[in-house]
Amino acid sequence: MSALAYALSDTMVLAKRSLLRIPRAPDLLLSFTVQPIMFVLLFVYVFGGAIDTPGYEDYTDFLMPGIVAQTMSFGGFVTALGLAEDLKKGLIDRFRSLPMSRSAVLAGRTLADVATNTISLAIMIAVGLIVGFRFSSSPFEVVAGIGLMLLFGYAFSWVFAYFGLTASSGESAQAIGFIVIFPITFISSAFVPVDSMPSWLQAIAENNPFTTVVDAMRALWVGAPAGNDIWGAVLWSLGLTAVFAPLSVARYRRAVSA
Amino acid sequence: MQDAAIQAEGLRKSYGNVEALVGIDLEAPAGTILGLLGPNGAGKTTAVRILTTLLPPDGGAARVAGLDVVRDAARLRARIGLAGQYAAVDENLTGRENLEMVGRLYHMGRAASRERADELLERFDLTDAGQRLVRTYSGGMRRRLDLSAALVARPPVLFLDEPTTGLDPRSRIGLWETIEDRVAAGTTVLLTTQYLDEADRLADRIAVIDHGRVIAEGTSDELKERVGGERLEVTLDDPRHAEIAISALAPMVDDRPTCDGTNLHLPIRRGRGAIAEAVRRLDTAGVGIDDIAVHRPTLDDVFLALTGHTAEEAAEDGRPPDAEPREERAAA
Ligand SMILES: Nc1ncnc2c1ncn2[C@@H]1O[C@H](COP(=O)(O)OP(=O)(O)O)[C@@H](O)[C@H]1O
Ligand SMILES: [Mg+2]
Numbered sequence: 251m252s253a254l255a256y257a258l259s260d261t262m263v264l265a266k267r268s269l270l271r272i273p274r275a276p277d278l279l280l281s282f283t284v285q286p287i288m289f290v291l292l293f294v295y296v297f298g299g300a301i302d303t304p305g306y307e308d309y310t311d312f313l314m315p316g317i318v319a320q321t322m323s324f325g326g327f328v329t330a331l332g333l334a335e336d337l338k339k340g341l342i343d344r345f346r347s348l349p350m351s352r353s354a355v356l357a358g359r360t361l362a363d364v365a366t367n368t369i370s371l372a373i374m375i376a377v378g379l380i381v382g383f384r385f386s387s388s389p390f391e392v393v394a395g396i397g398l399m400l401l402f403g404y405a406f407s408w409v410f411a412y413f414g415l416t417a418s419s420g421e422s423a424q425a426i427g428f429i430v431i432f433p434i435t436f437i438s439s440a441f442v443p444v445d446s447m448p449s450w451l452q453a454i455a456e457n458n459p460f461t462t463v464v465d466a467m468r469a470l471w472v473g474a475p476a477g478n479d480i481w482g483a484v485l486w487s488l489g490l491t492a493v494f495a496p497l498s499v500a501r502y503r504r505a506v507s508a
Numbered sequence: 509m510q511d512a513a514i515q516a517e518g519l520r521k522s523y524g525n526v527e528a529l530v531g532i533d534l535e536a537p538a539g540t541i542l543g544l545l546g547p548n549g550a551g552k553t554t555a556v557r558i559l560t561t562l563l564p565p566d567g568g569a570a571r572v573a574g575l576d577v578v579r580d581a582a583r584l585r586a587r588i589g590l591a592g593q594y595a596a597v598d599e600n601l602t603g604r605e606n607l608e609m610v611g612r613l614y615h616m617g618r619a620a621s622r623e624r625a626d627e628l629l630e631r632f633d634l635t636d637a638g639q640r641l642v643r644t645y646s647g648g649m650r651r652r653l654d655l656s657a658a659l660v661a662r663p664p665v666l667f668l669d670e671p672t673t674g675l676d677p678r679s680r681i682g683l684w685e686t687i688e689d690r691v692a693a694g695t696t697v698l699l700t701t702q703y704l705d706e707a708d709r710l711a712d713r714i715a716v717i718d719h720g721r722v723i724a725e726g727t728s729d730e731l732k733e734r735v736g737g738e739r740l741e742v743t744l745d746d747p748r749h750a751e752i753a754i755s756a757l758a759p760m761v762d763d764r765p766t767c768d769g770t771n772l773h774l775p776i777r778r779g780r781g782a783i784a785e786a787v788r789r790l791d792t793a794g795v796g797i798d799d800i801a802v803h804r805p806t807l808d809d810v811f812l813a814l815t816g817h818t819a820e821e822a823a824e825d826g827r828p829p830d831a832e833p834r835e836e837r838a839a840a
Contacts, residue, residue, distance in 0.1 A: 256615060263612045271600035274641060340596035344657065347560045349586040350613040506562055 257351035264358025268332060269365055278328060282370045286321045290377045293317060293441065301442050306472065310383045315395075315467030316440030318374055319460065322403035323431055325367040326410030329359040330423040333414030342505050353499045360407035367403040371396060386473045395470035398483055402463055405487040406431070408494035415501040440464045459486045511574070513538040513665050513696035514559065518568035521554050528554040530720040531568065536696055536713070538664075541687070543711025544700040545807065551720040552700035553593055556669045559698065560590045573665050573696075586614065589658035593669040595650035596657070599643040603634050603653050606642060607660060614661040621660075628656035632686070648679035655683065659690070666690060668699045672706060684710060704807035714807075716814060723814050732805045735813040737762065739803040740782055742772040745796035756793035757786055770798070 272279055293313050303312035336342050336355070345355050375383075385392050410427055417423035437451060438444075438460040444452050455461055459482075466483035469476030514536040521529040529551045536542035544552050557563040559572055561581040570577045575584040597606050604625050611621025629638040632652040637645060642653065651671065658666060668687070672680040687710060691697055701707050707714050708728045716724040716731070724731055740760070744753060747770045754765050754772065760782065763775035776782055782802055790797055811817070 259615075260613060263609055267598065267601065267605075267609055270605070271598075274600045339599075340592045340594045341598065343557075343562055343592050344590065344596040344610075345613070346562050347585060347588065347590040348610070348613045349582065349615065354613075506557060 253351075257354060257357075260350045260354035261357040261361060264354050265361040265365075266358075268328075268359050268362035271332075272366065278331075282321075282325060282328070282366050283373055286317075286370050286374045287377050289317055289321065290314075290374060290381065294381050297441070302446070303443055305474070307384070307386075308382065310378065310381055311386075311472045312443075312468075313441065314374075314378045314383045315471050316438075316464045318371065318378075318399055319402065319464050319467055320435040320440055321370055321374060322367055322399045323406045323435060323460070324427070325370060325403045326360070326363050326407035327424055327427055328366060329356075329363055329407045330410035330414035330417070330427055331420040332359055333411060334417055334420035334423045337415065337505060338419065342502070346503075346505070352503055353495075356408075356411050356495070356498050356502055360404060360411060363407040364400055364404055367400055371399055385471055387469075387471055391470045394480075395467055398463075398466060398470065398480070398487070401487045402483065405490035405494070408491050408498055411498040412494050412501060415498060415505050434458060434460050438464060462486060511538055512536060512571075513540075514542060514570075514572050514698055516555070516559065516568065516570035519555065519558055519565045519570060520567035521551075521558060521563065521565055528720055529558075529565075532715075532717065532720070532722050534570075534698075534715055534722070536698060538696050539691065539694050540712040541691055541697040541699055541710050543707035543714040544698065544717055545702070545704065545707045545711075545714050545811075546700075546717035547702060550717045552717065553669055554720075555717075556590070556592075556667050556698070556700060560588055560667050561585060586661070587663055588665050588667060589661065589663035590667045591654045591658040591669065591671055593673070595647075595654040597642050597650055597653050600641060602639055602641055603629060603645070603649075604638040606653060607657060610657045610660045616661065624660055628659060632656050633682075648675050651675055651679065651683065655686065664695060666695050666697045668697060670700055670702065672701070672703070680706075704811070708807055716811065718815050724810070728807065731807065731810045735805045735809045736775065738776055738782075738805070740772075740774040740776050740786055741799075741801045741803050742774070742786065742790070742797055743799040744770045744772065745798050746770070749795045752793050753790060753795045756789045756795065760785060760789070776802075 294310050298309040298313070301309055303309055306312040333356075342355070410423070413423045413426050414420070417426055437455050438458045439455060440460065444455045444461065447455055462479050462482040463486060465474065466476065466479040468474035469479055512535045514534060516532060516534040518531045518533065519529050520531050532551070532555060534542065534555070544555060546552055554563065558565045559570055559577055561577055561584055564578055572584055573587045575587070577584060598609070601609065607625035607628055608621045611624050612618070616624065626638075629635045632655070634649065634652060634656070637649060642650065645653065655668070655671060658668070671687070672683055675683065684706070687697060687699070699710060711728065713725065713727055714731060715722045724734065740757070742753065744750060750767050750772060754767070757765075757774055760776050761774045762777045765772055765774040767773070783800055786800060787797070
């Protein structure tokens with residue numbers, strides 16, 4: 251077998267390992283099934299009445315692309331937690347002593363995140379439809395939106411991989427992720443129209459790449475004007491991956507378990 | 509020895525301004541066990557990490573199984589097995605899944621990995637537990653699984669970092685026997701330990717390390733000789749017979765005997781048969797004895813003689829042997 255074939259096989263072995271743990275550690279399961287449901291319901295029913303979204307049928311149509319994008323950006327926390335734990339338990343030492351691909355541990359975890367993100371996404375869309383969300387675009391665009399979300403989630407898995415290998419524990423990796431990513435997702439067009447914000451905040455929100463991604467999703471799912479947002483969102487996702495994947499692999503190559 | 513399986517020269521490694529290794533030389537001929545004996549913080553794990561390609565040395569060179577640990581790292585990994593200081597097994601997989609995963613990562617193929625996993629589970633008395641999640645395992649079972657994971661690919665060189673720390677005595681002896689089996693089958697083992705009896709029992713040669721340097725090296729017997737040879741301890745029935753006893757035993761004695769009350773301490777050249785000979789001589793001289801024994805110096809005595817402190821005392825300065833893994837990371 252070629253080196254590439256081995257790398258793929260190593261990645262699949264490790265992705266399977268990451269997925270096997272999910273039904274076995276139900277606490278994780280809650281965070282990417284129940285939590286997104288809760289968010290959708292809270293936003294729709296608590297804020298829905300108070301937030302004006304001119305140009306949209308109702309707040310649910312405005313919210314869904316935003317909250318889905320936010321959930322995808324956090325899906326990678328499973329990777330951060332897992333890697334931090336592997337470091338602590340000495341598993342990274344074991345993996346690094348094996349004749350396997352140097353990127354497989356990370357590629358396997360981030361790939362497993364795509365599977366769990368798919369589950370979150372399906373659950374959120376189902377709940378959204380139940381509370382009144384309607385796609386108002388072509389089936390092709392709906393599918394393209396799903397693809398964009400998985401790509402975007404994948405990019406963030408690499409960001410989290412880096413946090414997981416850098417932080418001193420799973421908890422602190424999660425905390426760093428939360429502190430960095432949470433504000434980025436809120437100071438954007440995800441939950442409220444940008445022009446309802448104070449003007450200094452508008453400047454930040456308009457230039458926030460997360461706004462680009464959310465606007466791209468609105469274009470793909472509810473037929474909002476797209477501009478360059480779709481390409482922008484794809485480029486941002488690819489760019490994040492292109493930066494954080496090599497950074498994380500470099501980190502992994504030097505990582506030594508506690 | 510032209511084909512030493514493990515050979516290190518002048519290995520150095522610092523973490524920031526902590527000098528973990530300050531130039532150590534090691535050598536283990538193929539098919540032998542090299543014991544790295546030292547207290548906590550001596551640099552054992554650092555040495556193991558360098559030899560298993562996990563950590564690049566700051567200086568010096570090392571070859572394992574004929575391959576350079578830095579230049580040939582990728583090829584070397586196919587020829588070593590590592591069981592680190594803490595059982596590195598996935599809690600959320602079963603024992604069998606853990607071993608299969610390791611087999612797949614050594615690129616053994618699906619069927620071969622499964623077969624090897626079953627074989628190892630059986631050998632390590634884990635067949636029944638093999639279907640259970642590892643998080644239900646006891647410490648001893650995890651250790652055994654960890655060691656089996658290191659053996660999956662039948663590597664010619666095996667690194668075991670404190671393999672019995674935290675184990676109960678029975679599991680410890682079981683693990684010792686397994687290690688001896690592997691060596692009988694031709695495997696070379698580097699084993700680190702804080703336990704003197706473990707090094708004494710297992711290692712063909714022992715390197716005593718302290719503060720990042722090898723302070724003594726040799727067989728267990730050679731090390732013991734450095735703190736003096738063996739001693740015949742005789743307890744007399746009657747202290748007034750001391751003079752007679754000493755002159756009766758004079759031909760056997762190597763150095764000046766000492767005497768306190770009924771107890772005689774006589775340095776002797778060779779322990780074998782010494783008791784029988786001493787009993788015969790004392791009997792002929794008509795000296796009654798209450799007790800007689802040969803005292804062989806322990807590695808504890810060796811450590812004390814070499815460093816001025818015992819290994820246990822040094823260990824107490826550091827973290828306890830079964831403390832939680834440290835949190836700090838190496839950024840090489
Ligand atoms: N990742 C690390 N960062 C900083 N210091 C370290 C690290 N690993 C080990 N050390 C220090 O290096 C020395 C040797 O440690 P180690 O090789 O783990 O010894 P041993 O395994 O014999 O207990 C100790 O002083 C230890 O505190
Ligand atoms: Mg150690």
